[in-house]
Amino acid sequence: MPLGLIILACFILLPTIEIYLFIEVGSIIGAIPTILLTVASAAAGTFMLRQQGLSLLMRMRAEMDAGRVPSHEMMHAAMIVFAGLMLLIPGFFTDAIGLLLFIPPLREVIGSYLARHVKVQNINVNPGYRRQDGTVDLNEDEWSSSRHGEEDDPTHPRSNDPEQISPWTSDDDKRR
Numbered sequence: 001m002p003l004g005l006i007i008l009a010c011f012i013l014l015p016t017i018e019i020y021l022f023i024e025v026g027s028i029i030g031a032i033p034t035i036l037l038t039v040a041s042a043a044a045g046t047f048m049l050r051q052q053g054l055s056l057l058m059r060m061r062a063e064m065d066a067g068r069v070p071s072h073e074m075m076h077a078a079m080i081v082f083a084g085l086m087l088l089i090p091g092f093f094t095d096a097i098g099l100l101l102f103i104p105p106l107r108e109v110i111g112s113y114l115a116r117h118v119k120v121q122n123i124n125v126n127p128g129y130r131r132q133d134g135t136v137d138l139n140e141d142e143w144s145s146s147r148h149g150e151e152d153d154p155t156h157p158r159s160n161d162p163e164q165i166s167p168w169t170s171d172d173d174k175r176r
Contacts, residue, residue: 018091025092041095045087048102053080075111076104 026034056077063070079101086098100106 014089014093017093018089021092038090038092038095041092041099042087042090045084045095045098045102048099049080049084049087052102053077056080072111075114076107079107079110 022034025037029037056073060070060073060077063073083098083101086094086101101110
């Protein structure tokens with residue numbers, strides 16, 4: 001989506017829709033009830049955000065404890081955060097979008113649509129220190145010239161626990 005369309009939608013179209021809805025609703029039910037309705041929808045959204053957000057965090061935790069990546073739950077979490085953002089913006093249109101995003105089946109439909117149409121690119125942010133020629137690049141504070149001193153020290157974590165082997169240890173060192 002071009003940047004011009006995003007600016008048009010966010011800064012011109014959205015406020016125009018909100019102002020129109022405020023005028024229409026205000027002319028039907030009055031100014032004070034319109035303001036109270038806006039505050040009530042924000043309060044309801046806050047309650048729903050808290051309730052669904054906490055249950056979603058518990059499901060994400062259960063997925064991670066089971067050793068699985070909670071990608072499905074992360075998609076729901078992103079939509080719940082967007083719903084919360086919509087509820088922070090005063091107005092009936094943004095409140096309606098925010099409240100609709102709290103409906104799990106609707107989030108499923110939107111999530112499956114996004115999964116089909118959004119291109120995801122994985123970027124390895126930590127490519128590691130091992131170069132192609134097998135050399136390991138380390139900073140000064142990441143190595144010690146006296147490995148035997150570490151092994152002889154009973155307080156050093158690697159001296160007592162064979163599972164605590166450094167990622168910098170070669171395969172030959174791991175076999176010893």
